[in-house]
Amino acid sequence: MALFKLQNVEDLYEIGQLLGSGHFGQVREVHERATGTRWAGKFLKLRKNASSRLGMERKSVEKEVEILQALQHSNIMALKDVFESRAEVVLIVELIGGGELFDFIAEKENLSENEAIEFLKQILEGVGFMHSKHIAHFDLKPENIMLLDKEVEHPHIKIIDFGLACYLTPGEEYRSLCGTPQYIAPEVINYEPLSVAADMWSIGVITYILLSGMSPFQGDADEETLRNIVGMNYEFDDQCFNQTSAMAKDFIQKLLLKDPNERMTTKDCLLHPWIKPLTRKQEANRSRSSINMKNFKKFNAKRKWKMSYNMVWACNRLCRLQLLCKTNAIEDQELRQCESDQEDTETKPASLIRRRLSSSS
Numbered sequence: 001m002a003l004f005k006l007q008n009v010e011d012l013y014e015i016g017q018l019l020g021s022g023h024f025g026q027v028r029e030v031h032e033r034a035t036g037t038r039w040a041g042k043f044l045k046l047r048k049n050a051s052s053r054l055g056m057e058r059k060s061v062e063k064e065v066e067i068l069q070a071l072q073h074s075n076i077m078a079l080k081d082v083f084e085s086r087a088e089v090v091l092i093v094e095l096i097g098g099g100e101l102f103d104f105i106a107e108k109e110n111l112s113e114n115e116a117i118e119f120l121k122q123i124l125e126g127v128g129f130m131h132s133k134h135i136a137h138f139d140l141k142p143e144n145i146m147l148l149d150k151e152v153e154h155p156h157i158k159i160i161d162f163g164l165a166c167y168l169t170p171g172e173e174y175r176s177l178c179g180t181p182q183y184i185a186p187e188v189i190n191y192e193p194l195s196v197a198a199d200m201w202s203i204g205v206i207t208y209i210l211l212s213g214m215s216p217f218q219g220d221a222d223e224e225t226l227r228n229i230v231g232m233n234y235e236f237d238d239q240c241f242n243q244t245s246a247m248a249k250d251f252i253q254k255l256l257l258k259d260p261n262e263r264m265t266t267k268d269c270l271l272h273p274w275i276k277p278l279t280r281k282q283e284a285n286r287s288r289s290s291i292n293m294k295n296f297k298k299f300n301a302k303r304k305w306k307m308s309y310n311m312v313w314a315c316n317r318l319c320r321l322q323l324l325c326k327t328n329a330i331e332d333q334e335l336r337q338c339e340s341d342q343e344d345t346e347t348k349p350a351s352l353i354r355r356r357l358s359s360s361s
């Protein structure tokens with residue numbers, strides 16, 4: 001069992017403002033008392049006991065920590081320290097102050113494919129490093145692609161949230177039904193053995209959205225989205241892709257392939273002529289193309305609205321549970337029952353996918 005520091009985190013860090021919330025806790029700005037340096041603290045609630053459904057299993061926290069320790073790369077959020085108390089684990093990580101990449105882009109008047117590619121290259125570098133260590137992220141989506149500082153000329157990408165990431169032991173099969181419906185690969189939905197290629201599918205979806213402001217498989221409900229993914233039901237709508245180069249579409253097509261073995265790897269992507277043009281003509285085609293900003297802004301506004309809706313829904317549910325606890329003085333056991341009842345009533349296939357709180361499907 002990994003040993004984390006047992007010292008009280010507040011002895012060394014002053015806890016500051018809330019930066020974001022996730023499934024299992026909050027992320028807050030923290031100030032290192034000794035140096036004044038600003039970091040982010042990810043406060044993860046631990047499960048009280050094995051049968052509890054609230055909080056995270058210590059084993060899962062250990063896994064996230066081990067993965068972050070193995071991933072020291074300039075495009076991946078760095079881990080500095082880990083503290084543990086009876087009820088929670090606190091990860092002290094690099095403070096990523098520039099917000100989400102998609103929010104940064106949505107504030108712009110326009111963005112050429114060339115500029116979009118500069119961001120994509122950094123995502124591919126970070127993901128390529130992960131994959132070289134046999135680690136798959138399994139939750140690549142706009143919410144998990146952030147900028148270190150948005151005020152600089154060339155903002156630096158940082159990939160966050162390794163809560164679903166997994167070390168894929170060579171020769172061993174790994175299956176999981178986790179992820180966010182819009183971005184998951186068909187093999188996840190089909191509960192087939194997974195590889196790092198599942199991340200490549202998600203990069204294909206992210207690129208599709210980035211260029212067109214449309215989500216390739218999005219249905220009215222999660223079930224329909226999942227059906228669209230398994231059925232490979234997507235197309236390049238003429239109107240949404242009228243400013244897109246043919247090379248960009250080729251790039252996406254080579255990622256959104258049903259067979260994971262056929263998909264481009266990060267290395268293939270970095271050598272694709274859309275990313276690395278071989279001729280002047282290819283370069284010129286790329287420079288003339290741009291992202292569909294009107295649609296992109298609409299997509300991002302809708303995404304943010306859904307994120308805050310999900311957050312309010314989750315907070316309300318938590319408040320209801322706490323209120324119940326106080327007024328009826330119900331025991332922990334009953335509180336767990338409330339949680340499981342809620343979950344057990346959902347029997348549709350989409351509910352099998354363990355969705356993340358910030359899911360924007």
Ligand code: ATP
Pocket residue numbers: 019020021022023024025027040042077093094095096097143160161162163356357358
């Ligand atoms: P999820 O429920 O999506 O799995 P999580 O509990 O694993 O979430 P994160 O996604 O890591 O938590 O973080 C939640 C939010 O906190 C992020 O969406 C982001 O807005 C913010 N955040 C996370 N890490 C940092 C950081 N290092 N610096 C600044 N903000 C951060």
